[in-house]
Amino acid sequence: MPRIIAERADTLPAIAEVFREYGYEGASLALIGKATGLGKGSLYHFFPGGKEEMASAVLAEIDGWFETHMFGPLRDSREPERAIETMFDSVESYFRSGRRVCLVGVIALGDARERFAQPVSGYFKRWVDALADALVRSGRDRLPARALAEEVVAGIQGAIVLARALDDPGAFGRTVTALRVKTRPEPKVSRAASRTRDRSHTRRQG
Amino acid sequence: MPRIIAERADTLPAIAEVFREYGYEGASLALIGKATGLGKGSLYHFFPGGKEEMASAVLAEIDGWFETHMFGPLRDSREPERAIETMFDSVESYFRSGRRVCLVGVIALGDARERFAQPVSGYFKRWVDALADALVRSGRDRLPARALAEEVVAGIQGAIVLARALDDPGAFGRTVTALRVKTRPEPKVSRAASRTRDRSHTRRQG
């Protein structure tokens, strides 16, 4: 029999798309087999634990990607504001303007949530923590930074829901941009509109 | 045979909970039968179209509830700011601090989205429109009102995801409260003084 797939890791992107599209329960082995081009024999060879192991592997890979490209820089970068901007760039390209769904979020909403409670909560907890950390290091107080971080992460997840529901990728971009602006250090002394007001509240909190 | 269920509408809350918990695909007739206490015979008597008709009926009922309790008041109330506050109250109690999931959002994320595209997009479109309308009538300009409305609706959906993922209902409350504050006419003066001011901007729109 020919060897098509060299590594188990090569199958993960295709499997991830199936889980994204159909959810954990709806992702049947038939669909996964079609997406990967592998029969059950190969699938169970790579993932002896069946669907649960496939989902775990996919979640771990996603987690690793976010850890490398977003959480790590948010925590470690010496330019936290730049790391935050980069995070928003990554979010916009990764979720493809809301056309691509967040698998972790999907699992959190479904009944597979309990089975994957630890990776799911870990992913979101580390996201919020890392973003809050970057916000603190860019000059905000700890409590409002944490509140803003939660708001941003929730807003991104909601933007995906809204964009898909309305079938309007623009809704994703608009919402994410609004969140992006809100994380910038100097709030909203913007262009031409509120010239008369901004003098009165420059002495806000740190 | 005894008549337990008087009306078809009496089954909808139970069916809705099953769809919420397991999604459209995951909600099997066995689960629905158990939740309603009805056998397949009765279910197909009430819903000749099967699962699809059940889901449509549930979506319609949810839509009606939101239309009556939230969208309508947002559009029609002569006190738009009060209607907005009431909306947030309703959201907090309806979604039970994120323990209860938004079925429309769940369907929007899954592969049943296309099948129910019209009711799903209609629900969110009318929510955003109604909220934007209330925000305009409470004194905001059209464009920022619409942007804020989208941000709020997305934020609510995301708060559900986040609260469930973290298994922390507090995250829902915090995020929703932040959104609520943001919709208030005078952002961040002190606590109670805003009531004396609103006389001054009734000259806004007509």
Next chain:
DNA sequence: CCGTTCGTGTACCAATCGGTACAAATAGAA
């Protein structure tokens, strides 16, 4: 008292589910 209608449970259907077993086929070492 009968007959129709409505509500209900149950048996059944083909299809598909996740998972197992296993034999065929390949690649690499000898």
Next chain:
DNA sequence: TTCTATTTGTACCGATTGGTACACGAACGG
């Protein structure tokens, strides 16, 4: 070549899926 370990396709398993058929029982009009 020959042997062995690794990949692979496929047949099969019991359970469950959405859906149909139908017969039984209560309610109701005559």
